[in-house]
Amino acid sequence: MAIGPAAENGAMTSGNPAPIVGERPPPRRVADGRVAGVAGGLGPILGIQPGLVRFGFILLTFIGGAGMLLYLGGWLLLLPPEPTTTTGARPARRPTLLVIIGGGLLTLGILVGLATLNGIDWTTGIIVALLFAGIVVLNRPSAAARSRLAAPPAPQTPPPPQPPPFAGPPPSPGPAVPPAPAETEGTAPTPSEPLAATPPADEPRSAPPPPEPLAATPPADEPRSATPSPEPLAEPLAIADPALGAMEANLGRPIDDRDDQGRAHWALTRTIDETSLAESNHPPAAGPPLASLTLAALAVVTGLALVLNTLATVPVGVTTVAGIGVALVGLAVAISAFTGGTGRLIPLAVLSLLTLAAAPILSLIVDGGAGSRSITVTSVDQLQSDYRLGVGYLELDLGRLAIIEDTDIEVEVGVGSLEITVPGEVNVELRASNEVGSIWLIDREETGIDLTFTRLPGDADPDRPTLRIHTDMRIGDTSVYQRFGTDG
């Protein structure tokens, strides 16, 4: 429905931002959604039922888990739901965002300081930086808030325009507008209709284009004719009414005729309604800012765990922190059952659960790092009891290792590939477990989920020492080869 936005008609005279009359409404989440209103918001955009979108999310969640990430992305991209009421001004921007950013920077600073002093792993710093980046993204201002912050301060919004009275003579002669031919698409008043109908003051501002008769009461110095003029619509609108001025300013051009005036009135009304909507983008706070408080608590717990780990007083693992995070979010969700505001906590709940699910891998990344490593061990002195890698490729060559007694080795990899070469002159006992992936142990292969594969030396020579290797892979492939001789 094109109503002739001012942007098409020239520059605004009042410096107001261009009205968004006639534009497609921005994509929003819905307030009455099943979870956070993402499916309800995406359905109309995609032109399908929200139930189908919801089904797609569920399906993708069970097929690879992408549904949760897509849902989270939708929550981040879509604007918050439209407020159901516009009573009260939008609460001021939460200072918690600044607190979190400041806290994050402070934590990073402490981390850098501790790294300088104690030499902690930089992977930890990267994880913390990512964590706080996620927090900042989650707390980003809405699009309306951004546009409001970016826009220059708008002049005082004119009072809600009453439907133009158009009655009474103009206090000063306005520009003479040539009379336009009357349009009679059912809007022309019949002679029985009043000529100067002033709608009641409590008429809603967002009323549709006013079908009410527009104006044209003859000036007071003219004798009111006993019979209505048959062509009141052709009356020149030389009215210097403040509302008319605002309408002309909004429209960006003079108002020509009565219908034009009606459209301008509606456009101005819509503009002011949109402005009011943007100002009250979020509904009035229904309770405490649980999401912000939860984020702050998560930041505190994470920072505390890092400090405890760094100081080595109480080792706190990634799984512990992730579990506490889930419990904190759960506490906030439980409180929101009484106070409201559950919608903003749902993404936090999804994120915290994903973090908890990925905690073993994250723990490995923190402890073992990431990348491609190739380790060759030729003497017992070089041999470690355990090897760990978070993400990447680990090659452990023990083919030239000569052991004189039974030896145990633990190898743990989060995501990636593990390749071990064992010597052929010893008894080799292998125990491999993969959560997802494949296992190749010398001469046998298993592929699937939650694999545990043990290979005992079938013809163990009691005179030879035994090399026991236990591998633990979360996601990836484990391969163990045996080398006979020295040339490989």
Place this chain on the structure above:
Amino acid sequence: MAEPDRTPRTSVLLFGLLLIGIGGTSALAAQTGLSTVQSASILLLVCGAVLLSFLIDRTRAAGGRDHVD
């Protein structure tokens, strides 16, 4: 302005309690080395004790009001 509805949403409350259970159990198991079942049992015991204490206090308060009234 209308008074907000203070009736708790049962599904949201249960979801929150479920998250508390999952997170608490995981954290306890990871930190103490206990098994998941042991951790969940401890968590249930603690939560049950807290809930019982809360209910006892509430019952006492209600009894006091009845007595005064």
